[in-house]
Amino acid sequence: MSGYQYCSAMVVEKDSFLRDALVDAINALGFRFVLKADGLPDAVEKLIQVRVNPDKVGTGGLDLLVTQASDRYAEGKGLIRWVRAHKDSPDPFMPILAIGPSKPGANNIISMGVGETAALPPGFSAEDFAAGVFKSTADQRHFVKVGKYFGPDRRLTEEEIPDERRESDLPYNKAGVRFFPPPSNRLERIGKDFRIGPDHVGAVKTAIEMHTPDFRKWVEKRSRQIISAPLSDCDQRPEHCKAVVSKLGEISAETEIKAAIFGFPLITAIAASLRELTEVEPVFTRVYIDLISKHGTAMLAALHDDQRSRTSEFATEIMAELRAIVQKYYKAHPELLKSTATTPSPPGSR
Structure with a gap:
């Protein structure tokens, strides 16, 4: 051999x-x-x-x-x-x-x-x-x-x-x-x-695990980008805000992939939820903007608590909170679901 x-x-x-x-x-x-x-x-x-x-x-x-x-x-x-x-x-x-x-x-x-x-x-x-x-x-x-x-x-x-x-x-x-x-x-x-x-x-x-500290720094930086995303005055500059959402989609997709590689399934799930949200035409209400920010905050919380489980009490609470806000957003805008070929999955449903 x-x-x-x-x-x-x-x-x-x-x-x-x-x-x-x-x-x-x-x-x-x-x-x-x-x-x-x-x-x-x-x-x-x-x-x-x-x-x-x-x-x-x-x-x-x-x-x-x-x-x-x-x-x-x-x-x-x-x-x-x-x-x-x-x-x-x-x-x-x-x-x-x-x-x-x-x-x-x-x-x-x-x-x-x-x-x-x-x-x-x-x-x-x-x-x-x-x-x-x-x-x-x-x-x-x-x-x-x-x-x-x-x-x-x-x-x-x-x-x-x-x-x-x-x-x-x-x-x-x-x-x-x-x-x-x-x-x-x-x-x-x-x-x-x-x-x-x-x-x-x-x-x-x-x-791969030897590089986990670098991954953690990368996620922290991306999480703060999500939290501070410039989504104010979107009614006056919708194209700018759509470009921001598109960029957030790229960030969330990258985070989803890298978190899976480095063994952080909860961060993978949060990033997947954000990615799915950005793939639907946005309505820039306060609920939507808060929902974007909430995903970044959830990533930081999962990172700082070193949460690698999708089934822990901590993970269940985070995903339930995100799911509730997502459902509130789509309940207020049911036309978004009709405009897509597939209904976005609630966070943590997969």
């Missing part, structure tokens, strides 16, 4: 504390070298150097790329497409682990994503992350070129394609689809018998 001691990786993440946590998590799995980048331009520059000047970046090849690729992080999707299709890419077949949901797809040859090898849910656990790394690096699917897409074959029901079958024998070839075998040495680098075990998961969990 081997492992990742001969492997290199890159992590692309804009928030420094989460980026460092992911780097440490990959190191905990045994990777010998991990590059990090803070966004698309930085990542592309370093990926080019991997190909043309490996001494500068410390490696001449990457066995894994980890990047955000959620709907709110378009740069990650752009990076995946760049790796798969650009002439300067060091390896179009590079294993890519995307953080963010793949789009559900039909049972056809078109990818469910943009070319990632595997995808993690935004609020992943240590076990999810370790499994995602292994799934990406051990993947042996053929790659497919169809239209503008190049990446792993993502049919939901795949036939196992024997290695000896030639491209001309593969299904869908007549439909303008081309297949390419994965690099033969990919799996050899980690060993065909290598598997992720409980010790690996524990090491990843410990590595």
